[in-house]
Every structure is written in structure tokens, then in C-alpha cells.
Amino acid sequence: MTREEVLCDLRKKFKDDIVEIIEKHSKRIYIEIKPESLVKMASYIFKDLKARFNTASGVDVRYHVEILYHFLIEDINLLVSLRVKLQKPKLEIASLSPIFKGANWIEREIHEILGINFKDHPDLRRLLLADDWPDGVYPLRRDYKEWDKNAIRDRGV
């Protein structure tokens, strides 16, 4: 399968799920999808297109939180990023860990630093933050205010 065939295939199969496709350049494609279609599309890309799951990255953009799921289709050197926008305050999305185990840890990380609830995740414990970190405080949210002011001054920003 070539790059064009993959794109055609995705466009045809997931006509109602795709919101927007941005072709950045020949090696990168960003596809914005509806949150409820994530599991369907991710498992198609992982299992049928034989892609490798790189990782997911979450960004807080004030009114919504974006999660990008990056997949590399190794045979054709194409990095497909599925973009999901979750409107605040209902930050919830289906977990990908039941499909492939590689998503387990990254979902735990996003859960603790951005406060996103992954439905059906087998083990949503803390991964990186300390045990005495208070519940409901998410360090990578834009409204995170627990900074030590002196420390910011010392960084010389």
C-alpha cells in the first residue's frame, strides 16, 4: 500500500468519523476525528495497516484538551497522528489498552498529568507523580497554579 492508497482507504472507510485531514508533508498526516470513533480507527490502523503505536501526547488548549495518538506505518514511512478534541469539563475517552498493551503506561501518565479519564483502562493507577501528590491537581493543565513563585523567578524566564 502506498501513502495515497492508505489515505484513500481511510477517507472511504471512516467518512463519518473524520473531521479534518491535514497533510503537513510527505511523511506526516494529522487526522482530526470524533472522540467516539477513536477505538474503531486506532484498531484499524494498528491491526490492519500494521502500524506501530509511538505514543500519545496531550495538550491543554484552555477550552478543550487535545490528545494526539501517533502511529508510524513503518513500510511506507508515514506518521499518522489522530487528533481528538475533548471539551472541558467532560474529559473522558475510551482506552486503547484493551487493543494493544503499548498504550497502558502513556494513558496512566496522561490521566495523572492532565486529568483525563480513560474508560475501560485495566489499571489506572499513578505512574510518575509522588504518592502524596493531592488528588485533582494536574500539573500540565493551563490553570495549574501551585507553582512556587520564587522558583519561577530563579529560572530567569
Place this chain on the structure above:
Amino acid sequence: MGKTIIPIGPYHPLQEEPEFFKLSVEGEKVVDIDVQIGYNHRGIEKLSEMKSFDQSTFVIERICGICSTSHPFAYTRAVEDIIPIEVPERAKYIRTIIAEGERIHSHLLWLGLAGHFLGYNTVYMWVWKLREEILDVMEIITGNRNNYAMFKPGGVRRDIKSEDIPVVIKKMDSIVPTLEMLKKAVIDDPILHARTKGIGILSKEDAINYCALGPTARASGVARDVRKDSPYGAYDKVEWDMIVTHNGDVFDKVVVRVLEVFESVKIIKNCFLNLPGGEIDANIMDIPSGEGIGNIEAPRGECFHYVRSDGTNRPVRHKVRAPTFMNLPTCKATVVGESISDATIILASIDPCYCCTERMTAIRNIRGKKILSGEDLVKLSREKTEILRNRMGVK
């Protein structure tokens, strides 16, 4: 028989870095394992958002001492992907040389430690002596033994002097016979076979399911290497082979790493012989708004960086995913069912790097806890030294 829980870590003589493994054993057999990380968590992703794109390169370099090139390499490629821009040819070759030098010293470091874990300390001594030679080469090329500070978005900071090239090529040639000797000592050793063959097997299906990377995946027969899959730097311009083995046990992981060192020596020599002239820097002035992804093959597998810019001089989001983050969970598939004496080498066989895996934290002042400044810590340290001096009668 009842289950017993054996804790390994967070601080343990066999570990170089803090991590916690909870092994559930029945008799001598491991029946379950739980990994807890987070002891090395420093806040680098958040910190990077407060630095300019240029400053971030230096912060990222300090994620890990061993992968001190992989992270800046992936980061600069992510920043270049935002624009997008191609770096000059000469810079690509220089980057490749440094990345491969790092792969050699990282693989040798692991091989030494693996020998040490198995009680084969001769290998440990030999290998680490050989590793010094590589570090000398890196010092000639970059000026530093580690943390080379050579990368910047758009190119490299310093050029390689033409008079250094013959010296380096001679040095690279001189380490090959020692490497050959080591290869025989490790791969043909009956005791090593007895300790590592057939244990800790990661099947091909599991490697794909856990999205394992680097030598961990290649030892299980998954031909996965970013250098071949999505070539960057000079990897598509020089001759080299991807090493893939099929058993997935600890021995195969050793073999993959030892043979990869030879390939890296080949790549470095080829790069030096074909080094093109010209500029080393594309002189990026502004980073537009947008997002970029950079992935490179670090010694342990793919290192992945995602950078988002909003048009200012600082990244809005900088995500770092180190290879161990994907490789470490595979221990659930490899350690369970093995005997407890083999657990340490199986856990070490993925070449774990915890300071890469854990990057992020934030300082807070909650629940009325006192936060100590740098000066306070120095004061505390001095007081403690004074107490110890008095106690021991040292003036």
C-alpha cells in the same frame, strides 16, 4: 504453596537508578511482577515549556547522561519539522557520527553491566576499558566525553576539524580487533549460554503488542529500526545492515547489541570518508506556529519528541517519550514464569534507562510544607558535614 512478595528497589545494590519491582514468587518461580517508577521524576517537560527553543536543547540534553545525543537529536528534528526545513548535508553527517558514537558507548556500557549482573566481571572490566577509547574519540570530535552540546535546531554548533579525521579513523580501526575478541568472549562463552539462552523470551506477538522498540524488538524478530524505516541524517547514504535475531531471549539481545556495535563502527568510518563540505547550520531565525514530530533511533529504541509552537520563542508543549517507556512494560511478558535468580538479568536485558522514562514534575507549596531553596540545601549540607567532622574527630 503460598505467594511471597519480594521487593527489589527503589534503592538496591544491583540497580544503577531508582525503580521498584514487586516480584510475587511461589517457591523460586516468579508468578507476577509490578513495576513502580517515578523516583527519578524532575519536571523536564514543564521546564522545557519555560525555555526558549534554543535553551531547551540544553535542558533536553540533561534528561539522561547516556542518551545525551538522542534527546537533542529528536528534539531538533521535531523543531525542524515545524517549519519544515532540511539541515545542510555536512550537519547531517556530523549528527550521524555523534549519534553512532553514542550508540557504541551505550551498548558497551550495557554489555559491561550485563556481565556484572551475571557475575562475569572480566567482561565488565574489558568492556569498560574499551568504552574509554570511544569516549576519547567523542572528546576529539566534540570536546566533551558526554553531554556533547553539539545540536541546535537547524544544524550543529561546531564543525569537525579536518586534521582530526585521520586520528579518529585510526582509533576506530584500532578498536575493531578488541571488539572481535570481546565478541568471541561473550558469544562463544558456555557459561553465558547457560545463563542467558532460553530465558526471558519475548515472543514476536508480544513485542508487537507491547510496541517494543530497538534491540528489544529486533531480538524478537521484529525488523524495526527508525534508521531504516524513516531514514534521517546520513543513514540512507551509507552502507549498513540492520541486525535482527529471532529467539527473543536474553542471549539474543546480547548478540544484537554486540553486532550493532560493529555496524556503528562501519557507519562512523563511512561517514568520515564521505564527509561533504559546506555549511553546518541552516540559520533558523523564527519558529512559526504549528506542531512537529521528531523520532530517531536511540541506543535503546525509538526516541520520540512532539513539539508544539504558537509562534513565540517558547514551545507550548513538549512531549518526550523515551524508548524504555515502551520497553519496560514487556517485563510482564518476560519475567513471569522464570526463576527468581534470572529475574535481574531479564529486567536488565532491555537496557532500562529510568531518568529518560521519567521527566516531569512540578514544585508546589501545599499542606504547609516548607520548600527549601538552593542556599538552604547548601547550608544543611555544610551543617551535616560539620557534625560528621566533629563526630569523627577530623579537623
